[in-house]
Amino acid sequence: MILRIDLSSQVPIYQQIRDRVVEAVAAGELAQGSPLPSTRQLAADLGINFHTVNKAYDLLRQEGLLILNRKTGAVVQRDARTGPPPAGFADEWAARLRTLLAEAVAQGLDGPEALAACRAALTTFAGGVVDVTDQGEQA
Amino acid sequence: MILRIDLSSQVPIYQQIRDRVVEAVAAGELAQGSPLPSTRQLAADLGINFHTVNKAYDLLRQEGLLILNRKTGAVVQRDARTGPPPAGFADEWAARLRTLLAEAVAQGLDGPEALAACRAALTTFAGGVVDVTDQGEQA
DNA sequence: CTCTTTGTTCTATAAGTAATAGAGCAGAGC
DNA sequence: GCTCTGCTCTATTACTTATAGAACAAAGAG
Structure with a gap:
């Protein structure tokens, strides 16, 4: 699990970590049960404080994507989550x-381009998109 | 121009104002030249400080969607912007x-659903989506 | 010419967030 | 015993958010 973060970005570090993990899970790079490095x-590795990583992991746990405990460390929880997405997730998303x-669109991109x-x-995610334009499975 | 904001949201007020204006521009509710209310x-109207509105308007100006001056007030700049989207906008977006x-996807939505x-x-935006599934223009 | 409204700028304050730091504890493995 | 783990606590610094009040120049209405 290689994690690239940009220390000069406006996006908070803990948010970047969360985002990269979420993308890795969606892409299938992190499957059910995959271990993540310890917070320390x-x-x-990233040259940051472990509290910052802790915050990112805690966020991911709240979202149901990570299980943390002393025995197993941090492992990905992609399938069979303890609960479905937090209430109201779909609407908020x-x-x-x-x-x-x-x-x-406001910046000039038109509908089809978007x-x-x-x-x-x-x-780029696991499963890809099965569209009417290309009926064949591409996963 | 009716603007709904949620004071109890985690999203900053100035960000909510910006987001609603951006959506209104994309939807065509705010066309080129449409006036926005003064910051004060x-x-x-919203029961907030005018500095907060000022911040939102300033953000929109930086994004090239608003022109502000003492004569005309705040008017929407949808087409013929002074410049194209800020450099690197497409990649960052x-x-x-x-x-x-x-x-x-990580929360369980599959590709086609997303x-x-x-x-x-x-x-819901002006122009809509002209897709291969429905060739007819719907704008 | 007043009076008001406009965008704009300045300082200031209170509350919250982000990131840092250090210390400590309980459970598990070697 | 020692180390590593998640986890918690306090604390500090810097930045952000939202508030507030004051002021100025340019424009319009009366």
Whole structure:
């Protein structure tokens, strides 16, 4: 698990860590049961404080993507989560999606271009996109 | 221009104002030249400080969506912007899109469902989505 | 010419967040 | 015993968010 973070970014470090893990899970790079480095280890690797990693892991646990305990360390919980997504996740997510897409449209991207960008991003994830334009399974 | 903001949200007020304006521009509710209320007026309507509105308007100006001056007030700049989107906008936007989509996939949404959500969001904007599945212009 | 409204700028304050740091504890492995 | 693990606690520094009040120049209305 190689984690690239940008210390000069405006995005908080703990958020970047969370984002990279979420993407790795979606891409299938981190499957069910995959171990993540310990908070102290990852902090040392990235040259940051272990409390910052702790915050990222805690966030991921709240989202149901990580299980933490002293025995097993931090392991990915992709399938068979203890509970479904937090209540209201779908609505809140759709609202954020709409805002993000609106941003691109307002900047001059048209509908089909934006949709193509969505399809392109999704094809980088496990399972890909099974679309009417290419019926064959590509996963 | 009715602006709904949630004072109890975790999202900063100035960010909510920006987001709603961006969505209104994308949806075509705010066309080129549309006036926005003055910072003091909108602040009074929303029951917040005018500095907060000022920050939102300033953000929108930096993004090239708003022109501010003493003569005309705040007017929407959708087309014929002074400059194209800030350098690197497309890449940065695509990265945020990927993170957002990854979040949904990691939470159990599959590719086609996520893409459908994107299409649904885009159809609420001006121009809509002209897809291979429905060739007819719907704008 | 007043009076008001506009965008804009300045300082200031209180509350919260982000990141750092150090110390400590309980459970598990060697 | 020693080390490593997740976890918790306090603490500090810097930045962000939102508030507030004051002031200025340019424009419009009366």
